[in-house]
Amino acid sequence: MRDPLPIRALTYGLLAVFVLMVAVPLFWMLTTALKTNKALYEDFSYLPTSPTFEHFVRVVEREDLLRNIWNSFAVASTVTAVTVFVSAFAAFSIVRYRYRGREWVGRFILFKYLLPTAMLFVPLYAIVVALGLGNTLKSLMLTYLTITVPFCTWMLMGYFRAIPAELEEHAMVDGCTKIGALFRILLPLSAPGIVASAIFSFTLSWNEFLLALVFTSDHTTMTTPIKLSMMVVGDQYIWGQLMAGAILASVPITILYFIGQRFVVQGLSAGAVKG
Amino acid sequence: MGLLAPTVAILLGLILYPFFYAIWLAFSDKTIGNPGQFVGFRNFAYVIAWPQFSAAVTNTVVFTVCAVAIKFVLGMAVALVLNQQIRGRNFFRAFLLLPWVMPAFVVYLVWRWLYDPLAGLINYALMDLGIIGGPIAFLSDRSTAMASVIVAHAWRNFPFYAISFLAGMQTISQELYDSAQVDGASRVQQFRHITLPSLYHIIGVVLLLTTIQTANAFEPVYLLTGGGPSDATMVYTMLVYVMGMVNLRLGEAAAVATLFLPLLIGGVLIVTIMLQRKANA
Numbered sequence: 304m305r306d307p308l309p310i311r312a313l314t315y316g317l318l319a320v321f322v323l324m325v326a327v328p329l330f331w332m333l334t335t336a337l338k339t340n341k342a343l344y345e346d347f348s349y350l351p352t353s354p355t356f357e358h359f360v361r362v363v364e365r366e367d368l369l370r371n372i373w374n375s376f377a378v379a380s381t382v383t384a385v386t387v388f389v390s391a392f393a394a395f396s397i398v399r400y401r402y403r404g405r406e407w408v409g410r411f412i413l414f415k416y417l418l419p420t421a422m423l424f425v426p427l428y429a430i431v432v433a434l435g436l437g438n439t440l441k442s443l444m445l446t447y448l449t450i451t452v453p454f455c456t457w458m459l460m461g462y463f464r465a466i467p468a469e470l471e472e473h474a475m476v477d478g479c480t481k482i483g484a485l486f487r488i489l490l491p492l493s494a495p496g497i498v499a500s501a502i503f504s505f506t507l508s509w510n511e512f513l514l515a516l517v518f519t520s521d522h523t524t525m526t527t528p529i530k531l532s533m534m535v536v537g538d539q540y541i542w543g544q545l546m547a548g549a550i551l552a553s554v555p556i557t558i559l560y561f562i563g564q565r566f567v568v569q570g571l572s573a574g575a576v577k578g
Numbered sequence: 579m580g581l582l583a584p585t586v587a588i589l590l591g592l593i594l595y596p597f598f599y600a601i602w603l604a605f606s607d608k609t610i611g612n613p614g615q616f617v618g619f620r621n622f623a624y625v626i627a628w629p630q631f632s633a634a635v636t637n638t639v640v641f642t643v644c645a646v647a648i649k650f651v652l653g654m655a656v657a658l659v660l661n662q663q664i665r666g667r668n669f670f671r672a673f674l675l676l677p678w679v680m681p682a683f684v685v686y687l688v689w690r691w692l693y694d695p696l697a698g699l700i701n702y703a704l705m706d707l708g709i710i711g712g713p714i715a716f717l718s719d720r721s722t723a724m725a726s727v728i729v730a731h732a733w734r735n736f737p738f739y740a741i742s743f744l745a746g747m748q749t750i751s752q753e754l755y756d757s758a759q760v761d762g763a764s765r766v767q768q769f770r771h772i773t774l775p776s777l778y779h780i781i782g783v784v785l786l787l788t789t790i791q792t793a794n795a796f797e798p799v800y801l802l803t804g805g806g807p808s809d810a811t812m813v814y815t816m817l818v819y820v821m822g823m824v825n826l827r828l829g830e831a832a833a834v835a836t837l838f839l840p841l842l843i844g845g846v847l848i849v850t851i852m853l854q855r856k857a858n859a
Contacts, residue, residue: 306663310765314662318670321656325674328733331699332688344697393585408582408589415593416787417843419794421815422835425603425822426596449592452585510681512797513815517823528683532801535687542691549684560679561672 335546358543371530379508386451386504394459412453442518455500462496499566527552603832621833633809634817642793648732653739661747678737686801689730720810731798746780
């Protein structure tokens, strides 16, 4: 049944408003990066008149932004690899073994959700300095686990619960060890959950701001968000380069998201409903 | 059980220990390089008497309530539109998700540039349309700063509400709407009596999660205004950062964070109870 005309008009009218609302800032980010400084600060125009890539060249050559992007990448991929293993083991242990206190881990993860980073960053900073990790990428790799591991453990618990234990029991009857059953049965069957937790860990680490701001203090250890935010205060006429940098920082994460989109949506519902 | 060891180590060493350490800090006069001694409630008394703290309480509440309300209404409207039979629905769903997929720090830098008083798009567009006579310094004027931060934050975060509500709407059986239509129910009545009640559970989860996140937001304020002008956008996370990392007064920074914890937990409890009542009613 098709909708009556006024409803359709309203639907498409609202849709146009929403699309415009989302498109304008994105359009402005893209075109700012392509305009010359003269076009940005003297002759205002809505469309770029003589597009140029000079801001991209400058942000890479003068600001050495690739260094910071590489830092972000190193931190995010390390955190992701560690998180997936650690969370899969933890979720497996909680869901499949019976022992006292295991339900406390689940409760603690919820409690963690209530604990703001604003409360933890001062003590974490003290710990990082005490471990001799001040101003290193390792400090970020270590502390980001406090964000990713509880979240991914929680999500994977939802996935593992949905898979009947009989499958692993059969495999064990056939001579597989319990850990073997984890790797051969449970992990392949919950591959969407693993992919979702990997995407979450990578994205959270790539985007994290507060801890990176507190822990790192020079160009060689800064991740992309901190480097770009430092550039804002540095120069009045920085916006072309800044938007070029913003595009470089967004592209990998946006591609990653759209590749793994369906797993992420499933992952959200698995954690929320089955958890 | 050994499988759980790394996670337990992270939970105890990097979450529980820092949590208690933060509470101890709030009762001490520790600064960087000095071990610090127990000083009782001195930090709390000092912090509470400070005008910046009451500004932070008000600003955090205003920011959270307004931002959640805008994101909720916008997200619901977008979900309702995307739930209609429209052409290219998958494309529009992916497109309207973009603000939430992009890194938050990127979004706030883009908005800072949009708001720029000298060369920003918003000022040019408003002047071209004849709405304003001269440029407005959105982020450095007391009367516009908070609203500007809220708008940027809502722009970045409404898609999460939209996809969550849309996922819920797609599980509602079409038959319910068909029979309501036969009974002559209007669209508004269908929304109130079919769509909304079916979404109570999802609305509850989304509100709970995002209220906590919004109250703890740091990036929009840090990247747009830094808490200014004259504390007009000073939310509590920004105050903790300024006290701890700029003024290096760790005890007072921890005291601010500790004072806000019961407020956050209380807020969460109120939302949960209200939602349960609504669901049972």
